[in-house]
Amino acid sequence: xxxxxxxxxxxxxxxxxxxxxxxxxxxxxxxxxxxxxxxxxxxxxxxxxxxxxxxxxxxxxxxxxxxxxxxxxxxxxxxxxxxxxxxxxxxxxxxxxxxxxxxxxxxxxxxxxxxxxxxxxxxxxxxxxxxxxxxxxxxxxxxxxxxxxxxxxxxxxxxxxxxxxxxxxxxxxxxxxxxxxxxxxxxxxxxxxxxxxxxxxxxxxxxxxxxxxxxxxxxxxxxxxxxxxxxxxxxxxxxxxxxxxxxxxxxxxxxxxxxxxxxxxxxxxxxxxxxxxxxxxxxxxxxxxxxxxxxxxxxxxxxxxxxxxxxxxxxxxxxxxxxxxxxxxxxxxxxxxxxxxxxxxxxxxxxxxxxxxxxxxxxxxxxxxxxxxxxxxxxxxxxxxxxxxxxxxxxxxxxxxxxxxxxxxxxxxxxxxxxxxxxxxxxxxxxxxxxxxxxxxxxxxxxxxxxxx
Numbered sequence: 001x002x003x004x005x006x007x008x009x010x011x012x013x014x015x016x017x018x019x020x021x022x023x024x025x026x027x028x029x030x031x032x033x034x035x036x037x038x039x040x041x042x043x044x045x046x047x048x049x050x051x052x053x054x055x056x057x058x059x060x061x062x063x064x065x066x067x068x069x070x071x072x073x074x075x076x077x078x079x080x081x082x083x084x085x086x087x088x089x090x091x092x093x094x095x096x097x098x099x100x101x102x103x104x105x106x107x108x109x110x111x112x113x114x115x116x117x118x119x120x121x122x123x124x125x126x127x128x129x130x131x132x133x134x135x136x137x138x139x140x141x142x143x144x145x146x147x148x149x150x151x152x153x154x155x156x157x158x159x160x161x162x163x164x165x166x167x168x169x170x171x172x173x174x175x176x177x178x179x180x181x182x183x184x185x186x187x188x189x190x191x192x193x194x195x196x197x198x199x200x201x202x203x204x205x206x207x208x209x210x211x212x213x214x215x216x217x218x219x220x221x222x223x224x225x226x227x228x229x230x231x232x233x234x235x236x237x238x239x240x241x242x243x244x245x246x247x248x249x250x251x252x253x254x255x256x257x258x259x260x261x262x263x264x265x266x267x268x269x270x271x272x273x274x275x276x277x278x279x280x281x282x283x284x285x286x287x288x289x290x291x292x293x294x295x296x297x298x299x300x301x302x303x304x305x306x307x308x309x310x311x312x313x314x315x316x317x318x319x320x321x322x323x324x325x326x327x328x329x330x331x332x333x334x335x336x337x338x339x340x341x342x343x344x345x346x347x348x349x350x351x352x353x354x355x356x357x358x359x360x361x362x363x364x365x366x367x368x369x370x371x372x373x374x375x376x377x378x379x380x381x382x383x384x385x386x387x388x389x390x391x392x393x394x395x396x397x398x399x400x401x402x403x404x405x406x407x408x409x410x411x412x413x414x415x416x417x418x419x420x421x422x423x424x425x426x427x428x429x430x431x432x433x434x435x436x437x438x439x440x441x442x443x444x445x446x447x448x449x450x451x452x453x
Contacts, residue, residue, distance in 0.1 A: 006032040007127045008049075012042040012056040012073065013089065018112075022055065022119075029120055031127070039073040046081060052127045053107075054086045074101050083133065085126040089114065121422025128425055143167070150174065155202040159195050160343040163333035169325055170199060176323045177203035182275065184260075184320050185298040187327030190369030193298040194258065196325055201254040206294055209253025214246045216267075217259030225267050225283055229274075232284035247280055251291040260320065261301030261312060272316045295320065330364040330371065340368060344375035351387050358389040410445045413438070417447070 009031055011019040019035030026033050034049070036042040038060060046054075054077060058070030067090070074086055085107035102109055108122050143164060150156060150167070154174040161167060176183060177200045185193040194213070201211045214227055226236060230245030246255055263271065274280045275295065279288045297320045306312035330336065337359050341351065351359070355378075364370055378391040408431060420426035428438040442448075 006030055007052040007131075008032045008034060009053045009055060009123060009127075010042065010045060010051045011035040012039065012054065013037065014057065014060045018057070018089070025116055025120065026123065029124065031123065039069065039076070042073070043076055043080070046077065046084075051084065052130055053123060054084060055089060055123075056086060057089050071101060074104075074106060078105055083130070085130055087119075087122060087126070117421060124421075124423045125425075128423075146171075155199070155207075157195065157198045157202050159192075159199060160339050161333075161336050162339045163335035165328050165333045166336055169196065169327055172325055173199045174203050176200065176325075178205055179323070180205065180294065181322040182295040182297065182320050183323045183325060185296065185325045185327060186303075187298075187300065188329045188367055189300045190367035191300075191327045191329055192368050193300075193327055194256065196327060197254075197256045197296045197298060200296055200325075201256070201294070204254065204294060206253050210250050211254050211256065212246050212250035213256040213258065215258045217262040221262075221264040221267070224263060225270065228267065229270065229280050230282040232282050234284060236283065242282075245280075245282065247274060247291050247293055248289065250293045252293075254294040254296060257295065257297040259299060259301075260297040261299040261303055261306055263312075265313075268313045268316050272313060272319060275316075275319045330367045334360060337364070337371065340371055341375055344372050345379065345387070349379060349382070349385055349387060352389070354389040355387050355392055358392055358394050362394045408433075408441055410447065413441060413445065413447055 007030075009022070009026060011022050011033055013019055013035070014037045016035070016037065019033070019037075023033035023035070034045065034051075036045050042054075042056070045051075056070060056073055056077075058067040060069045060073075070088065074088070077084060077086055082105075086105075088101060088106055088109040090109050090111050099109070107126050110119055110122070146167065150171060154177075156170065156174075159170060161170065173183075173196050183197075183200055185196050187193050197213075198211070201207060214224075216224055219227060222236065226243060226245070228245050228247060230248055231243045233241050257271075270280065274291075274293075278292060279290050281288055303312055303317050303321075307314045307317060330340075338351070338356055341356075341359050345351070359371075359374075366373070374392055374394065375387075377393060378387045381393075382388070382391045413427070413431070416427040416430050417424070420430065424438055424442075431438065433441075
């Protein structure tokens with residue numbers, strides 16, 4: 001069984017007794033301590049060893065009390081290891097210097113002699129935050145690698161996305177593209193189902209063949225069959241000449257049937273026969289034609305519910321649904337919102353910070369289509385190169401309801417923090433809420449983030 005290494009703190013102090021005291025204290029909390037007595041040795045140690053946090057003194061030379069050495073050391077650590085948290089050990093004579101360094105990025109400062117409980121609480125919280133930050137950075141790096149692999153291996157037809165949920169959908173579309181089976185793409189209106197269909201076609205064995213589309217919901221039911229299968233002159237009112245159907249046009253390629261749930265019962269029956277045999281007849285003709293067509297269909301309807309209501313054939317559903325790719329609404333893949341919005345802007349236009357916040361806050365009931373329209377409208381209304389929240393026209397919408405949080409009083413929170421030794425994550429787990437929710441509650445109640453001395 002692989003052992004998880006203990007977090008490591010580097011103590012930098014010219015007094016070895018300080019390092020010994022801190023090593024004893026932190027070892028009780030399963031934190032490893034290493035030490036150096038000079039800035040030069042400490043910087044060399046940091047260059048060769050993984051450290052989670054630094055505790056450093058402000059003076060290292062005999063009879064020096066200015067804190068200048070500590071300032072120089074902190075800036076050197078910051079330059080070489082910008083994400084490494086540093087706690088300063090101070091004396092009252094250079095407290096102002098420590099405060100300035102906190103403003104410059106130091107994690108905390110504590111006066112000698114320090115309060116053990118406060119110091120342990122600060123160390124544990126900072127280590128926890130650092131670990132979470134590294135984990136997040138690792139996740140983001142893995143996402144970039146996966147996205148780069150998709151870009152190298154497949155044709156993504158210019159699809160813009162950043163959310164892991166969309167990445168999974170795109171990856172599945174690429175994975176099933178080479179299989180010669182029907183694919184059903186489901187998702188709400190305007191979510192980008194046609195782009196997923198294009199990815200499947202572009203990476204299929206018939207990518208060089210035609211890609212023909214038909215929106216089954218945009219035509220009267222009596223014309224859908226003629227669109228699908230073609231018609232001979234006189235087959236219906238107004239048919240004065242022979243008409244090629246979509247199946248003929250898509251022979252050797254892909255036929256994308258959008259809004260498949262709108263097909264009439266007669267069209268459903270004929271479509272099922274084509275899927276089973278590859279053969280069909282034009283309306284008004286007795287001559288059968290043979291085609292080889294890859295079918296991709298899409299719908300925003302609940303097809304199983306339509307089957308139960310007798311409005312959609314169950315056997316057709318299972319023919320179409322060999323592989324289902326489900327695309328989520330835009331609000332459920334929020335990391336796609338800003339990249340998509342920026343992709344709809346012409347070169348030279350940009351979003352202001354408040355516009356970006358408004359875009360992420362909006363619920364997007366019309367999904368990507370609504371977002372595209374909003375960006376086009378904003379371009380017309382913007383007076384310069386920067387698009388503001390006011391230009392978007394989304395300001396009147398009430399914000400999304402906040403997540404429900406357990407109501408906790410001050411006494412309950414402080415007692416939980418005391419029992420946890422000031423470690424916020426441990427107190428949050430005891431209270432049954434997230435660490436972020438506990439931080440918000442502490443801020444509203446004016447509770448400090450360190451345990452009382």
